Amino acid sequence: MNRPLPAAAPADERAIDQTLAQWVFKRTDSALLASAVRAASSAEGHGHSCAWLTDPQTDAGFDADALDVLRQHAWVGDGSRFTPFVLDAQNRFYLRRNWQHETKLAAAILQRCQQRTLPIPADTLTDDLDALFAGMPAGNTDWQRAAVAAVPGARFFVLTGGPGTGKTTTVVRMLLMLLRHARACGLPALPSIALAAPTGKAAQRLVQAIAKGKAELQTTLPKEDFRDLLPLIPHADARTLHRLLGYRPMENTFSHSARNPLAEDIVVVDEASMVDLAMMCQLLEALRPDAVLILLGDPGQLASVDAGSVLADIVASAPSNQLPPGMAALLAPMLQNAPGTTTNDAALAGQVLTLTHSWRAGSGLQRGIEALRDTPDPAWLDTLLSARADGDLHLRHCPNPHALRACVDSWIERHVDLLQALLTSSSIDAGAALQNLHQLQILSALRDGPFGAQGLNELISRQLAARFGIDSNHAWYHGRPVIITRNDYARGLFNGDVGIALQGADGLRVWFELSDRDGNAGLRSFSPRALPAHESAWAITIHRSQGSEYRDVAVVLPPDEDNRILTRELVYTAISRARNHAEMWVTDTSLRAALSRPIQRQGGLRERLVPGKA
Numbered sequence: 001m002n003r004p005l006p007a008a009a010p011a012d013e014r015a016i017d018q019t020l021a022q023w024v025f026k027r028t029d030s031a032l033l034a035s036a037v038r039a040a041s042s043a044e045g046h047g048h049s050c051a052w053l054t055d056p057q058t059d060a061g062f063d064a065d066a067l068d069v070l071r072q073h074a075w076v077g078d079g080s081r082f083t084p085f086v087l088d089a090q091n092r093f094y095l096r097r098n099w100q101h102e103t104k105l106a107a108a109i110l111q112r113c114q115q116r117t118l119p120i121p122a123d124t125l126t127d128d129l130d131a132l133f134a135g136m137p138a139g140n141t142d143w144q145r146a147a148v149a150a151v152p153g154a155r156f157f158v159l160t161g162g163p164g165t166g167k168t169t170t171v172v173r174m175l176l177m178l179l180r181h182a183r184a185c186g187l188p189a190l191p192s193i194a195l196a197a198p199t200g201k202a203a204q205r206l207v208q209a210i211a212k213g214k215a216e217l218q219t220t221l222p223k224e225d226f227r228d229l230l231p232l233i234p235h236a237d238a239r240t241l242h243r244l245l246g247y248r249p250m251e252n253t254f255s256h257s258a259r260n261p262l263a264e265d266i267v268v269v270d271e272a273s274m275v276d277l278a279m280m281c282q283l284l285e286a287l288r289p290d291a292v293l294i295l296l297g298d299p300g301q302l303a304s305v306d307a308g309s310v311l312a313d314i315v316a317s318a319p320s321n322q323l324p325p326g327m328a329a330l331l332a333p334m335l336q337n338a339p340g341t342t343t344n345d346a347a348l349a350g351q352v353l354t355l356t357h358s359w360r361a362g363s364g365l366q367r368g369i370e371a372l373r374d375t376p377d378p379a380w381l382d383t384l385l386s387a388r389a390d391g392d393l394h395l396r397h398c399p400n401p402h403a404l405r406a407c408v409d410s411w412i413e414r415h416v417d418l419l420q421a422l423l424t425s426s427s428i429d430a431g432a433a434l435q436n437l438h439q440l441q442i443l444s445a446l447r448d449g450p451f452g453a454q455g456l457n458e459l460i461s462r463q464l465a466a467r468f469g470i471d472s473n474h475a476w477y478h479g480r481p482v483i484i485t486r487n488d489y490a491r492g493l494f495n496g497d498v499g500i501a502l503q504g505a506d507g508l509r510v511w512f513e514l515s516d517r518d519g520n521a522g523l524r525s526f527s528p529r530a531l532p533a534h535e536s537a538w539a540i541t542i543h544r545s546q547g548s549e550y551r552d553v554a555v556v557l558p559p560d561e562d563n564r565i566l567t568r569e570l571v572y573t574a575i576s577r578a579r580n581h582a583e584m585w586v587t588d589t590s591l592r593a594a595l596s597r598p599i600q601r602q603g604g605l606r607e608r609l610v611p612g613k614a
C-alpha cells in the first residue's frame with residue numbers, strides 16, 4: 001500500500017512542507033513516508049507538534065496497512081533508537097525534534113512533580129497565611145491561599161486564571177513563603193529569583209505588577225519578618241525568556257542548558273500560554289533539579305505561535321483544583337471551602353491551581369470575558385447578538401469596507417480628545433504620549449487585506465489626516481505610533497515594542513519606554529531611520545497584543561466566516577486585553593463561527609503528563 005504524493009499543494013501548505021516531502025521521496029522512494037512527512041511538517045506549520053495520521057477530521061487517509069508499512073520503514077522508529085521520524089503507539093507521527101521536545105518536557109515535569117514534599121507544619125502555614133492575607137476575607141481568596149500554602153516543597157508549580165483573578169498578587173505571596181521557608185524547601189537560605197516572560201512587553205508588565213504588589217504588602221503585612229523579605233523579590237528586572245536563557249541569535253542556540261544551568265533558585269514565568277514546546281523544553285533543561293519553576297498564565301488565550309499548546313496541555317492533564325489526599329487534609333482547615341481530593345497517582349495534582357474569582361471590581365467587561373473563556377452559553381450569545389451589548393462589551397455590524405470606515409470614523413470621534421492631544425499638541429512629553437497610546441488599541445484578527453492590521457493602519461491614517469490635518473503623504477508624522485516587528489539586540493529594541501514619533505527640538509524622534517540592562521525602565525528615542533523593521537500601530541494583530549493590556553480595545557474580525565484564523569481563543573485573547581471597554585467590529589456569522597471553533601492542537605504532551613496514558 002503506497003499513496004502517491006498529491007500533485008497540488010493545499011492552499012495553506014508551506015513551501016518547506018513540499019520541499020521536505022520531495023527530499024524524503026527522492027532518497028527513500030517511498031511516497032507513503034513522504035506523505036506522512038509532509039503531513040507532519042504541515043501540521044508543525046499550524047502549531048501542532050505531530051500529525052495524527054488516523055485523524056478522521058483531517059482525513060489523512062492512513063489505514064492500518066499503511067501504518068504497518070510506515071512502522072517498518074528504516075527512517076521511522078518509536079523513539080527508542082535514532083530515526084528522523086517517530087510514529088508512536090497512538091499513530092502520532094513526529095518530526096524527531098518535536099517528539100524529543102515533547103517527551104523530554106513531559107519527563108522533566110513529571111520528575112519535578114515527583115520531588116514534591118510538604119515541608120511546613122500546619123500551624124506555621126496557618127499563621128503565615130493569616131499574615132499574608134491580612135484584611136482579605138476567606139472564601140474568594142481560598143485558591144490564592146491554597147497556592148501560597150502549596151508552593152513550599154514544589155519544584156514545579158502552575159498558577160492560572162483569567163485576567164484580574166489575582167495571579168500576580170498571589171505569586172508575590174508565594175515568593176515570600178518560599179523565601180521564609182527556604183531551607184525547609186531545600187533552597188539556599190537566601191534564594192535568588194528570576195522573573196521572565198516570553199515578550200519584552202509582558203516582562204515589563206510583570207515587573208510593574210510585582211512592584212505594585214510589593215508596595216501594597218509593605219504597608220499591609222503585619223509581620224516584620226515577612227516585610228524584611230520583600231527586598232529579595234526583584235521588581236526592576238524581568239527578562240524575556242530568550243534573554244534569561246542566553247539566546248545566541250547568530251547560532252540559534254542558548255547559553256543556558258543542562259550543562260550550564262541557570263544560577264537562579266526560583267524562576268517565575270508570566271504569560272506562559274505564549275511559550276512553545278521547544279522553548280519550554282529549553283527552560284526546563286536549563287533549571288537545576290533543586291530550583292523551583294512557577295508558571296503563570298491563562299490557558300484560555302491563544303496558544304504559542306510555534307508548535308505546542310504547552311500551558312493548556314499541562315492544565316488539562318491535572319485534575320482541576322483537586323488536591324492529593326495528604327495536601328487536601330493539610331490545607332482544608334485553612335480554607336473556607338474544603339478543596340476536592342483526587343488520587344495520589346494524579347501526577348500534577350496540587351501543583352496546577354486555577355484562580356477563579358475576578359478582583360476587577362465593577363468591571364462591566366467581566367461577564368463577557370468569563371462567557372468567552374469557554375464555549376459560550378448559547379443563550380448568552382443570542383442575547384449579546386440581539387442586544388448588541390453586554391455591559392461594556394459592544395458589537396458593531398461590520399460586513400464590508402464601507403462599514404469598516406464608518407466604525408473607524410466613530411472610533412475617532414469617541415476618542416477625539418485623546419487623539420487630538422497625541423497628534424496636534426506640540427508640548428506633549430514622550431511619557432504622557434506613550435501613556436495615552438496605552439489607553440486605546442485596535443486589534444485585528446488578520447495582518448493583510450482591508451480588515452487586516454495593515455489595511456486598517458492605512459485607513460486610520462487617511463481618516464486621521466482628514467480630521468486633524470496631518471500630511472498623510474508622509475509616512476512619518478508627529479503622533480504616529482509604531483510597533484517593532486524584528487528584534488534588534490544592538491539597539492535593545494524588540495519585536496512588539498511600541499513607540500511614538502514626536503517632533504521636538506532635534507527633529508522627529510521615535511520614543512520608547514525600554515528597560516536597560518539592569519531592568520530599569522526609562523524613555524529612549526531613536527531617529528526613524530535607525531529603527532529596525534516596524535509598522536504603524538494604530539491597529540495591530542491580536543497575536544501581537546498578547547501580554548499587553550489597554551483601557552479600550554476595538555476588535556476587528558473579517559466577515560469571511562470560513563477564515564480558519566477565527567477561533568474562540570482569538571476572540572477571548574482580544575477581549576481580555578481590555579480593562580474597561582471593548583467593542584467588536586464583526587458580522588454575527590463570523591463571530592458565531594469564531595466562537596464555535598476552539599483551537600485544537602495535535603500533540604501528545606497532555607497524555608504524556610498522565611503516567612500510563614501516553
Ligand SMILES: Nc1ncnc2c1ncn2[C@@H]1O[C@H](COP(=O)(O)OP(=O)(O)OP(=O)(O)O)[C@@H](O)[C@H]1O
Pocket residue numbers: 136141144161162163164165166167168169170209359360
Ligand atoms: N485577594 C484579593 N483581595 C483584594 N484585591 C485583590 C485580591 N487579589 C487581587 N486583588 C486585586 O485585583 C487586581 C488584579 O490582581 P492581579 O494583578 O494580581 O491579577 P492578575 O491575574 O495577575 O491580572 P492580569 O491577568 O491582568 O495580569 C489588582 O488590583 C489586585 O490588587
